[in-house]
Amino acid sequence: MKHGPLALTLGDPAGIGPEIIVKAWSQLKDSGPPFVVVGDYQSLASASVAGAGIVQRVTAPDQAARVFASAIPVLDMPLKAPVVAGQPTPAAAPSVVQWIETAVGLALSGAVSGLVTAPIAKAPLYEAGFKFPGHTEFLGELTEAEKYDGARGPVMMLAAPGLRTTLVTVHEPIHRVPSLLTVEKIVNAGLITAQALRRDFGIAQPRVAVAGLNPHAGEGGGIGREEHDIIEPAVRALRDLGVAATGPHPADSLFPAEMRERYDAAVCMYHDQALIPVKMLDIWSGVNVTLGLPIVRTSPDHGTAFDIAGRGLARADSLVAAIRMAEEIVGRRNA
Template sequence: MKTDILALSVGDPAGVGPEIIAKAWGQLRETGPAFMAVGDLQSLAAAGGGVKVKAVTGPVEAAKVFADALPVLDTPLQSPVIAGQPSSAHAAQIIRCIETGAGLALSGAVAGLVTAPIAKAPLYEAGFKFPGHTEFLAELTAPAPYAGARGPVMMLTAADLRATLVTIHQAVGTVPAALTIDRIVAAGLVTAQALKTDFGIAQPRLAVAALNPHAGEGGALGREEIETIIPAVAALRARGVDARGPSPADSLFHPDARKTYDGVLCMYHDQALIPVKMLDFWGGVNVTLGLPIVRTSPDHGTGFDIAGRGLARPDSLIAALRLAAEIAARRAAS
């Protein structure tokens, strides 16, 4: 049976995930959006500061109990959790929770998937082959694209800024060689489609960031703009996308500039992440575009340094839950 509830994978149980999930439930229990945690019930109970948790059999039961208790699709751990101390012994359970949440979303049993943070190193130690959540979810949901646009494309949102990435988690020195016309065009098409279907913008305007200072200064500061980005923008326009640029990144993110576009396509990780976190460090959201499921996550990591100390803020997770519910509603109405 389909419900409007979201699945929320707990992420690394030794991080701040269990704590911010409990705090988010405390703030959303009366207003929603409703969610069902997928993870170890005991870890959530221990980190929740007295929050009432309840094991449930699935999303239908979870929706019924959400106002009274944090519903948990219990996926027990096989070894104890020590807050702030990640362990590869937890890797199998972390992966299983993500797989379960993705499966529920693919089947339509839940409206979408929100993922709490994972730490990559312990997963790599256990043989995990993906750079992170984004790439793993793309594999789990393949081969079906969403609305003809195939992801994954990472979008970061904060305030009125929506920034997507052509390259994601790779060293800065490798970015120029990784940028191709096809790769930029693919990311731009997915972004434009998502701005329409997921964000309700009928005629989205897409700004495209340059790679080099001053957009390469006519080739004096690099030729990536001339040889790769300008042709990609032209190709996007030929495909019907209102794409503009490349524009120097140092002038793309101030308030007046943000009024001129609905989304900005960035060439590398920090080009997007720095302005997003400057605008709203606590409330930024990561959205994966181009998947057949709705997926969001908080725009922060596992916070092992503060895990178990009661200091973690749930702002970004709450924003991720609300955005996932909004996107799911728009898809359902389309």
């Protein structure tokens, strides 16, 4: 490799993060890409059927490649108290936050080439005083994303084979979405999406489809005015800025295979509008990519799954896809 390993944060230690990290390593240990886990050594050792034998503490990321074929390298930042699989607790929140902050710092410094995050649970973090809606917004704050390439905050992308979607609003109650939509926010999401398609996905002339908000994209104003007043002007502005943008498209007809052939990413107005089609298409290969950051960041497109944590049932497919996608994006940026 011509660059450092990826950093992989442990996520919520009571969730499936430790288990899927062990399973992902078992799939990638021979071929790579290598990663270094930022988190609690004991949580990983407990998640492995081989125990501590396949987990090895390292003191710096550059040691990861040397041990990766035989053990999971870990920058050990121990939990302050034991955590039981399937039983989330706000007591773990300071460690979860610290792992993310540390990994972001490593990525910003160049000590690691990119960041992959295992799932976190928002409720225990909120209970402990976490002030951000989720990973995406926290990463935007840590990386000062608003200063990067003229972006105004990070943009969430969900990517699966055959479909990429990005979001204008993310973790917002559905009743708030109409009041939060602005021409500026939609244009910003469209610009960041087009830039990422070129730089990170190797698409020279990206095509962006913009979804409507209301049924039938407002039906000419008969079922809502947001398309006429906000989304249409945003699409025109994107075209004026050189983006091959179309829309607003009715969301119920935007995602069949024939339509997906006409664009490279769909800009969606709210969370479920973007996530449901990706997960319906291929939940096991879906990846969450944070656009508009000065670092590469990906994650699985699923949550902590406390109901099956510690039972050996969790699949690592999405995490493996996230690790591989992060490596691909790093390679394109380096090129």
